Amino acid sequence: MSEIRSELGWSTPERITVRGKDLPGEILGTLNLGDMAFFELTGKFPNPKESRLFNAMAVTLVEHGVTPSALAARLTFLGAPEAMQAAVAAGLCGLGSVFVGSMQDCARLLSSGKSAQELMAENKRIPGLGHPLHKPVDPRTVRLFEIARETGYYGKYCRMMEEISTAKKLTLNATGAIGALACELGLDWRAVRGIGVMARAVGLVGHLLEESRQPMAEAVWHQIEEQASRHLRK
Amino acid sequence: MSEIRSELGWSTPERITVRGKDLPGEILGTLNLGDMAFFELTGKFPNPKESRLFNAMAVTLVEHGVTPSALAARLTFLGAPEAMQAAVAAGLCGLGSVFVGSMQDCARLLSSGKSAQELMAENKRIPGLGHPLHKPVDPRTVRLFEIARETGYYGKYCRMMEEISTAKKLTLNATGAIGALACELGLDWRAVRGIGVMARAVGLVGHLLEESRQPMAEAVWHQIEEQASRHLRK
Amino acid sequence: MSEIRSELGWSTPERITVRGKDLPGEILGTLNLGDMAFFELTGKFPNPKESRLFNAMAVTLVEHGVTPSALAARLTFLGAPEAMQAAVAAGLCGLGSVFVGSMQDCARLLSSGKSAQELMAENKRIPGLGHPLHKPVDPRTVRLFEIARETGYYGKYCRMMEEISTAKKLTLNATGAIGALACELGLDWRAVRGIGVMARAVGLVGHLLEESRQPMAEAVWHQIEEQASRHLRK
C-alpha cells in the first residue's frame, strides 16, 4: 500500500506553499487561472506560448449553452439554492463517456505511439471526430490549430487527427483538437478529462448565476412533467 | 412562471456564440480562463486591471493542500476511477457554509451599504475574519490587497474589512479579502461562492491526477477504519 | 477535537457486525430495508408497529414522478451512462431547503417543546403546510395518519400539525405529516431529511432504469435548448 503523501500544498503560519512555490510571493499576480491549472497538472509554470495555447483549450470548453449538464445544475439549484456548490457538482456528474470522455480517449489513443494508419486499422471509431451541427468544419478546431501554429505547438498529433479526419470524411471536432493539443503540450492523457471538468465548472457557475436572476428550471420541470405524463392523464 | 430563456450560448453550423461574442473569433486566444470566468459572471470582458485582480483572487482559492474536499475527491476516485468527473463533484459538494460560504457571506454583508460600525453593531460574527494558522496576518490578504492597490481596486470595502479586523483583533483572512475585492469589482455577491467552486474544481483535478500516480486514498481508508473500530475489536 | 471512532460496523474474517448485531445471523432475513434504515437511525430494531409506520413514511417519499431531481438524474445519465451512481448523486443534490428540507424544519419546530399557539405566534411560515395541487387535503397525509392511529402513534405532534393546518386554512401536506410522525417515533430531527434522501435514492434508481429503456433526456435537452435560444436565433 502507498504512503500517505502529497506534494501539492502545505502551510506554516508565515508561508503558504503550492507545489514548492510560495503562493503569495511567486504565484498570485503572476499566474492566471489557466496557468494555475497548467501548473497543477504539470508541476511547472507555463511559458507564454504554453499559457496562450492551454488557456485557449480550456476556454473552449467553458460554455456550450443549455446542455444536459447545465440543465442538471439548474434543476438542482431549484431545490437547493442554498447549496450552489452541489448544483455545480450535479452538473459535473454527467461529464462522462458521452460528452467529455472522448477528449481523453482521443489523447490516450494518440499517445499510444501508433500511426494514423495503425489507429484507423485498429479502431472502428476514433474519438474526437464527427459533429451533429458543425460540418464540414468545427470553427473551434480551426481557431485552436491557428493558435497552435502561432505558438509552435502544431505538430504530429494535430497532423494525425487531420489525416484521420480527411480519410474518414468526418469533422475534426473541438474535443479531437483538444485531445491532440494536450499531446502536443505533453500533458498526461489521464488529466485531459480534467481540463473539461474544470472548464465546465466555470461555465456552470455562469449558468447558476443566470438561473438566480432569470430562472428557467421551474418552467422546464412543469413543461416536461406535463408532457411525460400526458398519456396517463387521459 | 419564468420563460425558458438563456443568453449564455448558442450555435449555428458556422458560428458558436457565447454571450453575444463569437467564441472562435473573439474569445479564443483573447481571454484566459480567469477572464472567461469574469465574462461568465459579468457579461463583459475584463480590462487588464480587472483581469489581473480577478485572476489573482481565483488563483488564491485553487489549492489548499490535503483538505476535506480533496480527501473526499480522492476517496471517491478510489472506488470509481473511471468517473473522474464524479470525484471532482464529490469534492465540490463540501464547499458549503463552513469553508467557502464565508466569502459569499462577507460580500453580501459588505454590499448591504452599511458602515463598519453598523456591521459590527449588528453582527456577532463577521465572516472573513480569523484563521487558525495564519495570525496575525494572512499572507494572501497582504498580497491580494497589494495587487488591488496596483490595479486601483483597493477601495472602501477593503478599508472596511481592515477596520473591522483591527477593531476585533482578528486576522483578515483570504476569504474576507476576496469578499471585499469582489465588491470592489462590482460582482454580484451571489456569484462569490462560485469563484471558490470553480477554483477548487481546478485544484481537485490536480489532486486526482496526483492520486492516480501516487495514491493515498486506500491507505487513508485502512488507517482510519482501523482507528475507528479499534474499540470494537477488543 | 473528537476521537476517530464509529459504532456502525466492523468485521473480522468470520463475523460482520453492524451496530453490535451480527449481520448474517441477526439482521439478514429479519429486517426489511426500511427496518434497516430505522436501525441505522435509532440503533434499535423497530417493533412491528414502528416498522409498519416507518416503512410507510419512507415509501411515501420514494416516487414523485418527473421531478426536478429525477430530471437532473436522467440528464446526468445521458452523459455518463457508465456511472449510474453519479446520476443518482446528481438527483440527490437538489433535495435541499425547497423540497425535502421542510420535513426536517417541521420536525425541528415540533420538537422544540412549544405549543401550536406558540409556534404560530413565533413563525410567519410553518413548514409542512400548503400544496399547489392537493387541496384541501393531501391524500398521503390522510393515509399516513390512519396508519399512525392503527399503530398507536397518532399523538400530540400529529394533533398540533392538524390544529395549525385548520387555523391557517392550509393543507397539511405529506412532508408535514412525516415531520410530525418522525417526532412521534422519537427520531432525531437531524435525521429527518435523511429519510427523504434515502427514499428518493430508491426512486431515482427507478427513473434511471426507465431512462435506460425508454430515454427522454436527449429529447428534453433538445427541446429546452431550442426554446432557451430561440430569441437569439432570429
Next chain:
Amino acid sequence: MSEIRSELGWSTPERITVRGKDLPGEILGTLNLGDMAFFELTGKFPNPKESRLFNAMAVTLVEHGVTPSALAARLTFLGAPEAMQAAVAAGLCGLGSVFVGSMQDCARLLSSGKSAQELMAENKRIPGLGHPLHKPVDPRTVRLFEIARETGYYGKYCRMMEEISTAKKLTLNATGAIGALACELGLDWRAVRGIGVMARAVGLVGHLLEESRQPMAEAVWHQIEEQASRHLRK
C-alpha cells in the same frame, strides 16, 4: 429521438399514482421500503418470498462500516452540514467499478446464457469472487443462499457461481451472491448496481447522523494532512 414519456408517477388533486397503483390506497401500509424498490425496478409488487429475498439482498449492502464512501460523505458534511443531501451524494459518487460495479458485472455475465465452463474460458477475471478478509467463505453469502433456499430462489445462477468459486478456489463474496440472486429474481442486470446505490444511501444517512453527534471528519482531516505533508515540513 425518443418521446418524453414516463410511466412512473403522476398526480391529480385527489389521486397520487405510482406505476398505475394508488399510492395512499394500495401502496402505503402494504409495501415496505425494499418492496417499493422491487416495485420500482420490476413494475410489480413482490410476493412474500420475493420480498424476503430482495430485502435481504438490499439490507446486506447498507452498512459496511468506515468505507471510503462513508469517509467521503463525512468529510463533505464537515464543510456543508446544511446540505446533508450533498454529503450523501458525495458518498454515492464513489460506488463505481471498484466496489459496487462488480455486482452488476456479475449479473450481466450470468445473464449472458453461457455455462460456468464457458464463462471461465472467456474471462480472466470473474466478478464477485475473492475477498481480502472473508475467506474461505463470506458469511453473508452463506446466509443469503440459505434464504434463497428457503424461498425457492436458489437456482442455476447460484449454482454457477458456486461452481466457479470452487474451480477458482476463490471466496464467493456477497456481491457475487447478490449478482446471482438478482438473476434468479429475473431483475434486469442494468438495475443491479442500483440496488447497491440505494442501500448505501440508507447507510450513508446513518453515518452522517453519527457524524453529527460524534464527529470524526475534522480529526481525520488534520491527521491525514499532517502525514501527507510531513516530508515537506522538515
